[in-house]
Amino acid sequence: MMSFYKSTLPKWILFICGIVVLIASIFVVPEPLKNVSNEIQHFTSILTSFAICLGAVSLGINNVKRTVKKQSGWCYSIVLLISLIATIGIGISLGRKSANFMWIYNYLYMPLQAAIYSILFFQVGTAVYRTFIVKNPTATVLLIFACLTILGGAPAITCTIPGLTALNDWILAVPQMSGSRGIMIGLGVGIIGISVRTILGREKAYQMGEE
């Protein structure tokens, strides 16, 4: 009986949601069915916000456990918890348009996020030195086209080498576009396959933890 509630009923919900939205999207359906499909999509939008809140709560709980048990790096967990609780407290009590909340966004969140992403530039720099080696035909072709693209992003080069911009435009519009289109069509077929398997309950990847 429990396995009906734990596994079978959720699968039926998945199937019904998928089929209703699919039919309403493809065919011209009566207004009530269209409205049901619209509300299912609306509910999905709301549930993703709940999922974000779940993520924050889960993060907080895990770090509280780490602090209480004094596991490795627990001092940093305190920093995390203070930041998390302060941000949520300020945002909810003063409002998301308040000066304090915006200060956190502009001078803490954004600079930290930007800095951590920009570190990848240095990894690219070392990758250029250590791995951009012309070892075989595949690497040669890959590097030639990578270099043409990179040089196309430098005005100092494009204004000294005539035709480089036009060449880059042609590479983007013909060979690269053809490859991307082939990948996109393949991806589209893959999406249809996975979506059908998901709606029919045959996709095992999301059923982790199911008995």
Added chain:
Amino acid sequence: MDKRYIYVLLFVVGSIPFFVPMVLPLPITEMTSKYNDFIESIPDGSIVAFNVQIYRSTWPMLGSGSAVTTTRLFEKDCRIVFFTMSASGVPMIDFNVQEAFKINPKLSDKVYGADWVDLGFVSGDESGLAAFLTNIPGVLPTDSNGTPLEDIPIMKGIKTGGDIKYVINAAGSVSSPPLYFQRQWVAKYGVKLGLIAVKSTGPQVTPFIEAGEMQGALIGTGGCAEYEALTQKPGPALSLTNAGSITIIFLMLLMVASNINYYRGRK
């Protein structure tokens, strides 16, 4: 060689243009040309939807493209419905409009509610966008200030994604691919869409541009700099693109050096 020496060189080379500014001619690429043609082809007074998904951290790269686009749309008396598919983009809508007013101060008489509106955050990526487009007032009954949509003049008659004919998608993150805008808005409602995106997204969207499903794109700082030059509204993107030249030349020299090193070691 210790990688930290490479880091130091990258820092030094990257910093040079900020101490020694330079001005270089800038060739215009086809994608930027198409984007400019698209913006200019939007009839004056049209309603345009604008997804501001550029964050404060990606603003130096793409912000000027977004601000100049907003300026041009306001100069054409277009009415803009702003929203964002990302939580981090929420404060950037107002920032984007203020930057547009700085570019052309005559536009600061544009009225909120009549000329532009900030609908705020739409949760859920692809499913959220699909829900939003099927019933805009249902998903967001109020704007970001809490005003009901029925009280906002610009939103009169706008119920679904098909009621807006022109869309600008400023997708400033690698993790926010514009594919789902194509799938949920262009494919279903036949709107015309222009894109502002980071450099790594450029190759991924060329099939849409060549198929006519996307009218044009500003790709990376270079694309935004080209648009600044085309619209004669110079801004930060032009100087950043010039700064990038030296860093790119250095990366190429690094690559040549590594290959020379490799083949010398093999002998």
Added chain:
Amino acid sequence: MDPSPIIGMLMVLVMWSSLYKENPLYLIGENMLVGVSMGYFFVIAYNFIQTSCIKPMIAGSYYLVIAVVLGLMLFFNLHKKYSWVSRYPMWFIMGTSAALAMTGAIKAQITDQIRATILPVLSISSPMDIFNSIITLVLVIAGIMYFIFTREVKGPIRHVRTVGYWLLIITFGVLFGSTVLYRVDFFLGQLNKVLKPEIRPCTLLSAILILVVVKLWSRWQEQKGVVDE
């Protein structure tokens, strides 16, 4: 003078200090980033739930209580014994997302792309356009054929597959070059912020100070006999 831009600059330099060596300053910054970002997302998501669900529900759309109940069921994921309850909302999302992705992909990624590949070949335009459209048609077919893994491709068709392989290498080369340019753009954007003329002396001083602190900490760790990972 408003110290806020200086605080923003210090945050950037603290994170960049990890390039020298991972250190406590960087770890504090990293954990602060995680805490602040999740807190920020929580507030925005909470606002969206208020706007899109709670307020309309109180105003009369009582059916939205189903969404609230499903949303609260998500939190059962935190409990080992009752985590199966969270399957209801999660599989609800998955069913909807799968259907939406499929319907969009059929038109935008398959039929429209195939049409855009074939139609230009049939239309009369300039010789260069005809040449480009024929090349595109051949290359797209070659690219798609490369993805046939269900059975071994034999005979002359395997040469088409080889063309597809090289085409994909070109595509990945261009993608790789674009990614490098993106990283360059991103870094220079941040460097532009920290090297703004108003805060430049402060930036240079702070950078030297942070480097000295990290170096001293690193020496102290070595003296303590801590093994580098």
